[in-house]
Amino acid sequence: MREIEVKYAVPDREALLLALKSRGxxxxxxxxxxxxxxxxxxxxxxxxxxxxxxxxxxxxxxxHTFTLKRPDLNEQSCTERETVVEDRDQMHEAIMLMGYAPTVRVAKHRRIGVLDGAELCVDDLEGVGTFLELERIVSEEADEASVQTELAAVVAGLGIACERTTETYDALVRRG
Known part of the structure; x- marks a missing residue:
């Protein structure tokens, strides 16, 4: 499976919440x-x-969940695998033994909904701000650019001030 998303910085969280409520x-x-x-x-x-x-x-x-993401077309179109893990500390040690290094810690408060068949996330990223993500899980054969264009049109239909970003939360937190 692949996760394809679009992400927007939202300067007015309350306007976003009102727009979502008006769309049901x-x-x-x-x-x-x-x-x-x-x-x-x-x-x-x-x-x-x-x-x-x-x-x-x-x-x-x-x-606790362990997730692997491999960006395909861009950083918001990834091959993804995810599984529950019982012991976070042991999984951390296993990841280190696999040749990975910790990069950044990301903390956020997330609210989830559905809009036009896409999963929608309103994220309050600690120390950074509010973001809106729309994502779809698609087959390996799906056209990534077309899916991102469809998702961007859904966000545009909300009629709120927001700015699309192609950066991951990791990069946004690192920039601080």
Missing amino acids: VALSEPVRQDDQAYAPAGWTPGDGKRGVPFVRLRTVEGR
């Missing part, structure tokens, strides 16, 4: 996500990401 989007209660990102040893933030597998350990309400 029901958002979940916020949950805090604590992510530790890892990159292959030797990779630096200035290096390209396309085709490079990155991993993450996420904890949400005591539940």
